[in-house]
Amino acid sequence: MSEFEFITSTGEKIPITINVRRGARNITLRPKAGDNRHIEITRPWIASNAAAIRFVEQKRRWLERFFANAPVRRHLQSGDWFDFLDMRVMVVYDAGVRGNKFVLNDDGTHTLFVGGDAGLIENRVRMFIKTELLKHIQEIIHTVPRDFWPRRICLRDTSSRWGSRSTTGTMSFSWRLGLAPYDVMRYVVMHELAHTKHMDHSPEFWATVRELYGFGVERARRWLNTYGAQLHQVL
Numbered sequence: 001m002s003e004f005e006f007i008t009s010t011g012e013k014i015p016i017t018i019n020v021r022r023g024a025r026n027i028t029l030r031p032k033a034g035d036n037r038h039i040e041i042t043r044p045w046i047a048s049n050a051a052a053i054r055f056v057e058q059k060r061r062w063l064e065r066f067f068a069n070a071p072v073r074r075h076l077q078s079g080d081w082f083d084f085l086d087m088r089v090m091v092v093y094d095a096g097v098r099g100n101k102f103v104l105n106d107d108g109t110h111t112l113f114v115g116g117d118a119g120l121i122e123n124r125v126r127m128f129i130k131t132e133l134l135k136h137i138q139e140i141i142h143t144v145p146r147d148f149w150p151r152r153i154c155l156r157d158t159s160s161r162w163g164s165r166s167t168t169g170t171m172s173f174s175w176r177l178g179l180a181p182y183d184v185m186r187y188v189v190m191h192e193l194a195h196t197k198h199m200d201h202s203p204e205f206w207a208t209v210r211e212l213y214g215f216g217v218e219r220a221r222r223w224l225n226t227y228g229a230q231l232h233q234v235l
């Protein structure tokens with residue numbers, strides 16, 4: 001446990017670690033997001049810890065904003081729900097299950113039973129999403145004319161882009177699209193396919209996207225702009 005902590009206006013206690021560095025001229029602080037949220041301070045040996053903590057208080061507004069904009073990732077445990085395309089899915093750990101078992105329940109929800117190492121539930125869920133998403137993307141691609149087809153598809157965990165294509169003909173998608181509604185995922189696929197014909201985002205490009213996707217391109221784009229960041233807050 002850290003000796004010092006920064007308490008946000010929402011009551012979150014964020015540990016502060018203070019490092020003393022001989023050559024340091026100023027007090028510097030670095031907030032860290034991710035699973036282990038904390039603030040790292042480096043101070044010259046000549047400055048006191050109290051001075052370092054005062055400095056943190058002076059930067060309170062900036063730090064508050066930093067931690068508010070870097071939301072905590074929600075971890076999945078047995079019994080938790082997640083969205084997979086248009087399905088509500090509960091993940092249930094069952095040591096007796098080999099691999100995965102995906103079941104449709106009477107009320108229209110699904111249950112994903114995962115076995116194996118109890119500490120690897122999230123890995124199993126991620127694997128399930130990637131495997132299934134890849135099948136869906138392939139299916140979608142097969143609905144468009146052959147001259148749009150990529151040479152290869154791969155899934156990545158990129159924070160900034162939902163889809164991209166390389167000059168060698170590989171099309172990449174964020175596996176997190178599996179957490180989005182089906183039509184939003186389908187829009188991203190059609191968007192990338194349309195780039196096969198148009199490298200830019202010209203009116204001709206958008207006309208091709210609409211041709212491939214059909215009605216509702218704007219709605220899908222709006223969804224991504226509004227909720228896209230949330231897809232990074234789980235798993």
Ligand SMILES: [Zn+2]
Binds near residue numbers: 195201
């Ligand atoms: Zn584009």
